[in-house]
Each structure stands twice: as structure tokens, then as C-alpha cells.
Amino acid sequence: MEETKVKKWLAGIVTTMVAVVLLSACGSNETSGDSNGLIKVTTTTGQVADIVKNVGGDKVEVASLMGPGVDPHLYQASQGDIKKLNDAEIILYNGLHLEGKMEEIFEKMSEDKPTVAVADDIPEDMLLGADDSNAHDPHVWFDIPAWLYAVDVVKEQLSELSPENKELFEENAEKYRKELEEVHAYAQEQIETIPEESRVLVTAHDAFKYFGHAYGLEVMGLQGLSTDSEYGLKDVQSLVDTLVDRKIKAVFIESSISEKSINAVVEGAKKENHEVVIGGELFSDAMGEEGTNEGTYVGMFKHNIDTIVSSLK
Structure with a gap:
């Protein structure tokens, strides 16, 4: 086995x-x-x-x-x-x-x-x-x-x-x-400030489909809807090829998921002479620490919007 x-x-x-x-x-x-x-x-x-x-x-x-x-x-x-x-x-x-x-x-x-x-x-x-x-x-x-x-x-x-x-x-x-x-x-107004060709959100798993649908972003995740799904070298390479072909410059990590998968994508792009940066950490399946702004739904949502916009704008 x-x-x-x-x-x-x-x-x-x-x-x-x-x-x-x-x-x-x-x-x-x-x-x-x-x-x-x-x-x-x-x-x-x-x-x-x-x-x-x-x-x-x-x-x-x-x-x-x-x-x-x-x-x-x-x-x-x-x-x-x-x-x-x-x-x-x-x-x-x-x-x-x-x-x-x-x-x-x-x-x-x-x-x-x-x-x-x-x-x-x-x-x-x-x-x-x-x-x-x-x-x-x-x-x-x-x-x-x-x-x-x-x-x-x-x-x-x-x-x-x-x-x-x-x-x-x-x-x-x-x-x-x-x-x-x-x-x-606020989300609608802010996303509009990102150039249309740059409205691509790349994350570790496909948690942001609703976000993309609501605010006009194309969403790509290395893993599927559940982090219980596996990914392999073929999945990494496919995402790397997309980043290179479309000249996407930023990807995002998630607070509830290991950075390992996204780091593999960044390294893969680097080997193909395409520089990709980590645009920041997003809250996907979990919110921030209690007592912080990101520990509330509104604070978490605004944090994600501001992080995405500042990296893709």
C-alpha cells in the first residue's frame, strides 16, 4: 500500500x-x-x-x-x-x-x-x-x-x-x-481600480470562487474546493504555465493552509525566468485572531480586499 x-x-x-x-x-x-x-x-x-x-x-x-x-x-x-x-x-x-x-x-x-x-x-x-x-x-x-x-x-x-x-x-x-x-x-469600488487584465486571483485552493463571481475576478486554485484533495507536479506545472503565459505577477497564501503548495508554484515560475511574488496572506476558511480587526467578518473581508487590490493594482 x-x-x-x-x-x-x-x-x-x-x-x-x-x-x-x-x-x-x-x-x-x-x-x-x-x-x-x-x-x-x-x-x-x-x-x-x-x-x-x-x-x-x-x-x-x-x-x-x-x-x-x-x-x-x-x-x-x-x-x-x-x-x-x-x-x-x-x-x-x-x-x-x-x-x-x-x-x-x-x-x-x-x-x-x-x-x-x-x-x-x-x-x-x-x-x-x-x-x-x-x-x-x-x-x-x-x-x-x-x-x-x-x-x-x-x-x-x-x-x-x-x-x-x-x-x-x-x-x-x-x-x-x-x-x-x-x-x-466597498469591494465593488476597490476591485474596479485593478486593471482588467490583472484581475486574476491565484491561491492555494479554490476557496474564492464566490468572491471572484461577485466582484469580477478570475480565480485559480492549485487544489480543489476542499484542501482534502491532492495536487501533484502536473497541477503545479499547469499553474506555472498559466502564470508565465499570462504574465501574472502575484499569488496569495492563505492563513489556514500551508505555504508549501504556493511556494512550489513561485519556484516553478522562477525556473522559467518569470518573477512571481507573494501578494500577501488572505483569510479563506478561517478568520483572524479574536480581538483583532481581522477576527471579525467585516475586518477579514476588508483585509482581503485591500491585500488583493494593493498587489494587483
Whole structure:
């Protein structure tokens, strides 16, 4: 058995064992109430957590499983997550198979409490397809008009749990929506300053398809939609050839993915006498550190826009 296959086989065994432990624990503890009256919400990604914090305000207590630098495609719930999941009154996750290795857990948890994929209400015609399957691209937070549907889902779910605060949640959601719409307008204005021939975004994996579709950028990723997919020398060379042929001068690394793959592309271009620079670090599947500007959805989005524009302009 090849080394790569052995690693995948072992990883599969570990995943199954962890899932069995988690699922057996899921039903063993009742959801614990909170004496301070806050709605306990457990989310997967920081992007989902940001919606909950903004819509729920001081009426929610939010625990997010996936912090800065964490790749949700590969994330496997640990025993340390059991308490967060069991204590939650509601679990909110992205969906569209972003958290693929946790789907069995979500299915089990849904028997005891609301366990909701916030992307489920996004209209079909706003979803983009995956190139190699019938599935949808899960990176919907990079298209703000589509992501606004997730805001509505969170508002409705919190209102069901706490009807007495429905009006507050609606006010908070409207305020948040307006803030996101301003960021959307900012992105459109800034991308327009990049010369049309330079509007090409090259990253480690194909997380920015929605971003490119929304703001008029051609997007290229070395890996597919999931970082679980492999890439080889042929993939690297194909991207190098594109960079050389089209005289693309900048590529971007991602905060939640190793720089190894993109560095291979940069080195490959260099061998063909084409200088390619790292245009900066983008936040793709995870946001920045909590307490920083990039640790918020708005701050993360603006950081990406400013980094892309300054490198491609």
C-alpha cells in the first residue's frame, strides 16, 4: 500500500473511532441551562459565530469550535468539543459539506436540539457548483448578497428560542445587514481600480470562487474546493504555465493552509525566468485572531480586499 494511501487509511480509522466516542457521548448528557439567561450557541466557523454575536448581541453566549488558522475541510471534532456541543441550546454550522468530517455528529445532535446549516436557505441560483461533482461550493461567505440569507437564518433561529427578544434580534440583524452591504459596495469600488487584465486571483485552493463571481475576478486554485484533495507536479506545472503565459505577477497564501503548495508554484515560475511574488496572506476558511480587526467578518473581508487590490493594482 502506498504511503499516501496508508496515511488516509489510518486517518479514516482515527476519524471513525473519534466519531464513535463523540456520538456515544452525545446522548449521555442533557443540555445544561445557563443561569444568566443567555442562549448558549455553539458554531463551527468564525464566520458563523460572527453572525450570531452581531445578531444575538448580549443575549447569547457563543462558543466556536474552529479558531484562527483552522481548516474546516479537515477538522475532526475532538473529545474537547463534546462539552461545547452538549451544553449548546442550538448548534449552527455552515453546511454544503464544508464541515464534511462532522456530518455524522450533526445528524446525531439534531435529535436532541436545533442543529442548523445556515447556508441551507440560500437560493439555488445563487450557489456555485463544484467542478468535479454535483455538490455545491461551500465557501458562500465570500458572496455577501448570498451570505445575507445566513443572517436571516440566525435571526429566525434565535427568535424561536427567545421570542421575547425577537424585536431586538431583528434590529441587530438589520444593522448587521447594512454593515455587510457597505462592505459589499466597498469591494465593488476597490476591485474596479485593478486593471482588467490583472484581475486574476491565484491561491492555494479554490476557496474564492464566490468572491471572484461577485466582484469580477478570475480565480485559480492549485487544489480543489476542499484542501482534502491532492495536487501533484502536473497541477503545479499547469499553474506555472498559466502564470508565465499570462504574465501574472502575484499569488496569495492563505492563513489556514500551508505555504508549501504556493511556494512550489513561485519556484516553478522562477525556473522559467518569470518573477512571481507573494501578494500577501488572505483569510479563506478561517478568520483572524479574536480581538483583532481581522477576527471579525467585516475586518477579514476588508483585509482581503485591500491585500488583493494593493498587489494587483
